[in-house]
Amino acid sequence: MISDRLCINLGGRPLAETDDFKAKPPPGIDAIGASSEGVSLYELIREDIIEGRLAANERLVVTDLARRHGTSTNPVREALQLLRGEGFVIFSPNRGARVRPIDQDFVRDIYEIGVLIEPALTRWFVGMATGEDIAELERIQGLIEENNFADTFRHSELDTAFHTVMYQRHYNRHAAELWWKHREVLRAVSRRFNFTLARRAAIIREHRELIALIKAGEADKAAELISRHVEGSGRHVLEQMRARNAARAG
Amino acid sequence: MISDRLCINLGGRPLAETDDFKAKPPPGIDAIGASSEGVSLYELIREDIIEGRLAANERLVVTDLARRHGTSTNPVREALQLLRGEGFVIFSPNRGARVRPIDQDFVRDIYEIGVLIEPALTRWFVGMATGEDIAELERIQGLIEENNFADTFRHSELDTAFHTVMYQRHYNRHAAELWWKHREVLRAVSRRFNFTLARRAAIIREHRELIALIKAGEADKAAELISRHVEGSGRHVLEQMRARNAARAG
DNA sequence: ACGCACCAGATCGTACATTGTTTGTGGGAA
DNA sequence: TTCCCACAAACAATGTACGATCTGGTGCGT
Numbered sequence: 044m045i046s047d048r049l050c051i052n053l054g055g056r057p058l059a060e061t062d063d064f065k066a067k068p069p070p071g072i073d074a075i076g077a078s079s080e081g082v083s084l085y086e087l088i089r090e091d092i093i094e095g096r097l098a099a100n101e102r103l104v105v106t107d108l109a110r111r112h113g114t115s116t117n118p119v120r121e122a123l124q125l126l127r128g129e130g131f132v133i134f135s136p137n138r139g140a141r142v143r144p145i146d147q148d149f150v151r152d153i154y155e156i157g158v159l160i161e162p163a164l165t166r167w168f169v170g171m172a173t174g175e176d177i178a179e180l181e182r183i184q185g186l187i188e189e190n191n192f193a194d195t196f197r198h199s200e201l202d203t204a205f206h207t208v209m210y211q212r213h214y215n216r217h218a219a220e221l222w223w224k225h226r227e228v229l230r231a232v233s234r235r236f237n238f239t240l241a242r243r244a245a246i247i248r249e250h251r252e253l254i255a256l257i258k259a260g261e262a263d264k265a266a267e268l269i270s271r272h273v274e275g276s277g278r279h280v281l282e283q284m285r286a287r288n289a290a291r292a293g
Numbered sequence: 294m295i296s297d298r299l300c301i302n303l304g305g306r307p308l309a310e311t312d313d314f315k316a317k318p319p320p321g322i323d324a325i326g327a328s329s330e331g332v333s334l335y336e337l338i339r340e341d342i343i344e345g346r347l348a349a350n351e352r353l354v355v356t357d358l359a360r361r362h363g364t365s366t367n368p369v370r371e372a373l374q375l376l377r378g379e380g381f382v383i384f385s386p387n388r389g390a391r392v393r394p395i396d397q398d399f400v401r402d403i404y405e406i407g408v409l410i411e412p413a414l415t416r417w418f419v420g421m422a423t424g425e426d427i428a429e430l431e432r433i434q435g436l437i438e439e440n441n442f443a444d445t446f447r448h449s450e451l452d453t454a455f456h457t458v459m460y461q462r463h464y465n466r467h468a469a470e471l472w473w474k475h476r477e478v479l480r481a482v483s484r485r486f487n488f489t490l491a492r493r494a495a496i497i498r499e500h501r502e503l504i505a506l507i508k509a510g511e512a513d514k515a516a517e518l519i520s521r522h523v524e525g526s527g528r529h530v531l532e533q534m535r536a537r538n539a540a541r542a543g
Numbered sequence: 544a545c546g547c548a549c550c551a552g553a554t555c556g557t558a559c560a561t562t563g564t565t566t567g568t569g570g571g572a573a
Numbered sequence: 574t575t576c577c578c579a580c581a582a583a584c585a586a587t588g589t590a591c592g593a594t595c596t597g598g599t600g601c602g603t
Contacts, residue, residue: 115556116558117556117557
């Protein structure tokens with residue numbers, strides 16, 4: 044019998060402290076299933092888009108993708124349709140697929156939705172948090188502070204794990220799934236940037252404050268804090284994007 | 294040459310005033326584009342799911358669908374993948390697609406997200422509403438009251454049109470798109486039920502109150518009203534679903 | 544009654560034909 | 574010479590057909 048805890052580590056990476064926090068979706072989400080080839084292709088292409096290996100607006104030529112991944116065109120076509128349904132790819136009739144650009148508007152839209160949804164998820168969590176949940180949050184927070192933004196990739200994973208602890212058991216699977224999909228995009232975007240010192244301090248402070256509020260059972264205050272937390276995060280990332288765009292243009 | 298106007302009326306219903314309010318998505322949303330055959334197939338199958346012509350958990354056999362729609366299997370396969378990406382269809386490896394059941398949890402989840410998002414959309418609209426917008430709202434509201442739930446289908450279309458006026462120009466396309474997709478599902482679900490007298494009165498009253506608040510520029514109060522409006526709507530539909538399920542079981 | 548082989552049916556991957564788009568070239572005019 | 578347009582050829586998307594593989598059930602034999 045395989046325990047749930049073990050399953051987390053099937054990602055192919057060596058067992059290490061980090062792997063405990065390898066970001067994974069809330070359970071029951073990816074139950075969409077897939078055609079054997081299709082699933083891997085879908086994941087591969089989506090990763091390429093999110094990680095930026097496929098540039099914005101780049102054409103996605105089925106024959107090329109098929110050759111590159113060693114299959115025929117049909118699995119590629121299905122993967123692209125799947126991505127279209129999730130909004131990562133845009134189709135034009137008789138002109139094929141392009142990578143949907145993840146621009147400032149896109150990111151802003153996603154953050155704004157997060158500001159609306161995450162407080163509700165948080166409020167529910169405050170009422171449902173167990174001792175283990177809080178211990179887990181404190182453990183992750185300890186690792187975040189230990190890492191102290193030295194490894195931005197690691198911070199990104201830890202931060203995602205922190206919030207996943209809060210949201211993963213929410214009864215509204217739709218909302219949790221929405222949050223997770225948005226999170227995946229934002230994680231990749233924010234990974235391209237560094238955190239300002241002010242933002243670093245704010246993150247640490249707000250996380251600590253959040254844990255305190257959860258302990259005290261202050262649901263409303265925790266929700267309000269999360270609202271500010273997400274908004275601040277969005278503001279920060281958008282500033283970075285704007286700065287980089289300005290630098291590129293100038 | 295066939296005019297666009299004619300194509301709208303292929304649904305089998307006669308030309309009537311209603312067509313002015315045939316629910317249509319906010320502009321710029323369905324820019325996903327599609328493969329010529331694919332798009333119609335996608336729409337047809339999705340309609341069949343939403344309208345309940347394809348039962349929950351029913352198997353979706355590609356060859357059958359292809360025959361029924363007079364094409365080969367590939368367009369069907371792509372349409373199904375697209376629907377998978379949007380959550381209407383569930384795939385099992387080597388076992389094909391099934392219709393995702395639209396159960397109470399599903400509907401509740403969607404309504405809850407609406408309660409979170411729609412107030413924000415409304416708040417923005419109050420600050421941006423023009424005289425024409427308000428006139429349009431009053432016109433639609435007049436038709437709603439004129440119809441007075443005699444034709445539930447027509448009410449459903451008019452109600453959707455009412456809210457579309459408010460949300461269609463919102464800068465957050467992602468949120469508007471999300472609202473629209475949810476709306477399509479809820480429209481079909483609620484069409485299967487009748488409105489209680491209490492609910493009818495509440496809808497009329499809240500719509501009137503909403504218009505008044507918009508005129509007065511009371512953004513916060515309008516947002517709070519919409520929150521109650523959506524919640525009440527959700528509560529009503531869920532009650533109906535529960536009642537019907539209980540009746541079926543007992 | 545139980546198990547195993549076999550068969551029907553459906554999915555999934557491959558190959559190909561058709562149709563529409565894009566691109567590159569050449570000739571003619573300014 | 575340079576610009577523009579027509580035309581053609583390459584290219585890619587879309588639809589069709591087919592074979593391999595998997596699943597589920599039926600019926601035969603024990």
